[in-house]
Amino acid sequence: MNNQKPKYHQIIEAAVKVIAENGYHGSQVSKIAKEANVADGTIYLYFKNKEHILVSLFEVKMGEFIDQIAKAIEENDSASNQLYTLIKMHFTQLSSDYYLAIVTQLELRQSNISLRLQINQVLKPYLTVIDGIIQKGMEQQHFREDLNIPLVRQMIFGTLDEIVTNWVMKEQKYHLVDMAPEIHRMLVSALTSK
Template sequence: MKNQKPKYHQIIEAAVKVIAENGYHGSQVSKIAKEANVADGTIYLYFKNKEHILVSLFEVKMGEFINQIAKAIEESDAASDQLYTLIKMHFRQISSDYYLAIVTQLELRQSNISLRLQINQVLKPYLTVIDGIIQKGMEQHQFGKDLNIPLVRQMIFGTLDEIVTNWVMKEQKYNLVEMAPEVHRMLVNALSK
């Protein structure tokens, strides 16, 4: 498989950095190739175009993230604890990679409709994890019993996403992970009413 080859990952990592530094529209394939230390033509052995690189880097990074979250939340049976793990890991993942934070919070937002639809497909498994936590919280009577799961999912994801975007816009001047306990407390209080 193409995506199992080292050059594929080399190009993905280079793309994250180049897109973060130059913006999506200012990131030519040749810049990505130079950063990855490969010939321009090598890029096209793995990717159709720049849009495909952006979607692929999001797929790779989001796929890794979803797998880590799924494993971590299995360590606890309580939905509230799982929600805390999800919040903390979301913040930790974003804050651990400066360039990826810029790409996910800023550059992916400026995309065309076709690109947004592809990004939404990549996000679906993450949103399904959130749905599972909400459902479990309702079953365990930790959260309200008649919650509108899609609306609550939007509230949780939207909250985390906005906090991270604000952190990126403020040039990461504070510790994002330290905010996890308070964000968790506020969300659980809202969900348990």
């Protein structure tokens, strides 16, 4: 299973679109194959089943996103600036690909426990990046030193996640990225006030 082959990425991109338009349960492998312009059997050369496609597309997209964030964050030495970069990039990534936003905010929320566990594993490196920013802010004495890192991580991720979900549900009626400065101000205020 070489995921460097163009057809793998073709299928991933097709899956994002098909799942966004039809919902996870309404997205048959045959629909994804048709959108990817490949035979149904070709999908099974790369993926075990539809669940594997969903987890893989999240893995690919999240992997690219984490790499971009890690590079961008390296350019900032202040934890506050790093947090702003993370917020802005989170919003930029999802507002630039509405289909992906629908899939990540709505379709990845499956009740299937095994699927949820796999998605949580994919999300871990992103949450680790958030932990690193919080830790750095505490070390720089820019953030309070008594912060509960797991709780703060949940607060930051939960805030960004809910804002994007709301944006998706309201069908992009406002500019998501424009909200980054205010969200950043509110979060930093919570992390610095005694």
